[in-house]
Amino acid sequence: MSEISVSELQQRYSHQGFISAIPVLDEAELSQIRRGFSDLEREFGQQYTQYSLHNVHLQYPWVMDLAKHPRLLQPVQAILGSDVILLDSRFICKYPTTQRDKSTATQQGEEELRSSEKETVQPFVAWHQDMRYWGISGGPVLSVWLALDDSLADNGALQVIPESHCSGLLPHHQASRPGNMLTVNQEIPEELVQTERALLCPLQAGQMSIHDGFLIHASGPNTSQKRRCGFVIRYVPTCAFPIQDPDRPRRFPATVMASGTDQFKHFCSRP
Numbered sequence: 001m002s003e004i005s006v007s008e009l010q011q012r013y014s015h016q017g018f019i020s021a022i023p024v025l026d027e028a029e030l031s032q033i034r035r036g037f038s039d040l041e042r043e044f045g046q047q048y049t050q051y052s053l054h055n056v057h058l059q060y061p062w063v064m065d066l067a068k069h070p071r072l073l074q075p076v077q078a079i080l081g082s083d084v085i086l087l088d089s090r091f092i093c094k095y096p097t098t099q100r101d102k103s104t105a106t107q108q109g110e111e112e113l114r115s116s117e118k119e120t121v122q123p124f125v126a127w128h129q130d131m132r133y134w135g136i137s138g139g140p141v142l143s144v145w146l147a148l149d150d151s152l153a154d155n156g157a158l159q160v161i162p163e164s165h166c167s168g169l170l171p172h173h174q175a176s177r178p179g180n181m182l183t184v185n186q187e188i189p190e191e192l193v194q195t196e197r198a199l200l201c202p203l204q205a206g207q208m209s210i211h212d213g214f215l216i217h218a219s220g221p222n223t224s225q226k227r228r229c230g231f232v233i234r235y236v237p238t239c240a241f242p243i244q245d246p247d248r249p250r251r252f253p254a255t256v257m258a259s260g261t262d263q264f265k266h267f268c269s270r271p
């Protein structure tokens with residue numbers, strides 16, 4: 001995406017519910033971030049770094065800096081205003097499910113591998129709206145998806161249904177297909193999703209997409225040999241507040257002021 005004006009960004013976001021391919025990190029920054037993530041992979045292992053690096057902006061200054069990167073916050077502030085709270089963050093990493101060296105595989109090995117591939121559950125993200133998960137009122141939720149790796153069709157890039165943020169909150173039910181990475185394993189029933197309108201949001205490493213909390217989105221499995229790692233950050237304006245739902249109490253233990261000041265104090269945000 002070439003540079004666009006603030007008003008064009010606001011118009012496009014409000015019309016489509018998302019904007020993709022916004023440049024954020026330069027080469028040097030990207031290398032540094034990827035080194036930081038490799039250290040986490042070494043420390044915790046891939047099983048963990050796939051989905052469990054949750055709110056680690058509180059532990060690692062480089063992650064906090066990333067979530068407050070000026071080029072990342074610019075479009076966020078253009079949409080939410082200058083007083084912005086970082087609600088939550090998570091690394092979401094889809095590793096190739098079949099890492100192998102074809103040249104050394106024996107024919108028998110190949111056959112065993114093929115049958116085990118059939119059984120391997122490939123992580124994907126089912127069609128959903130973030131609002132269903134966050135339970136926020138009084139203001140929008142904006143999600144940033146920042147690519148640490150190229151995120152393309154074959155390694156499971158984000159897909160969106162343009163303009164679906166205007167449909168309000170849709171019913172979600174328990175997902176039946178195994179492999180859904182979402183914590184409470186919910187999805188919008190397929191018949192309510194206009195999948196024929198789905199649009200892929202390919203990103204080069206260092207670019208981000210942003211999407212509205214009501215936008216219907218998903219992502220497919222990683223069928224390639226390349227890792228697909230993204231950093232997902234949710235932001236709200238300070239006027240937003242958590243919905244009180246006794247059936248589903250929500251906690252926001254990691255909120256941080258991303259920019260501006262908080263005159264509402266709906267969240268216990270760190271400075």
Ligand SMILES: O=C(O)CCC(=O)C(=O)O
Pocket residue numbers: 092125130143144145156157158217218219230232
């Ligand atoms: O990383 C993915 O594939 C899905 C991320 C997602 O659902 C989100 O950012 O809300």
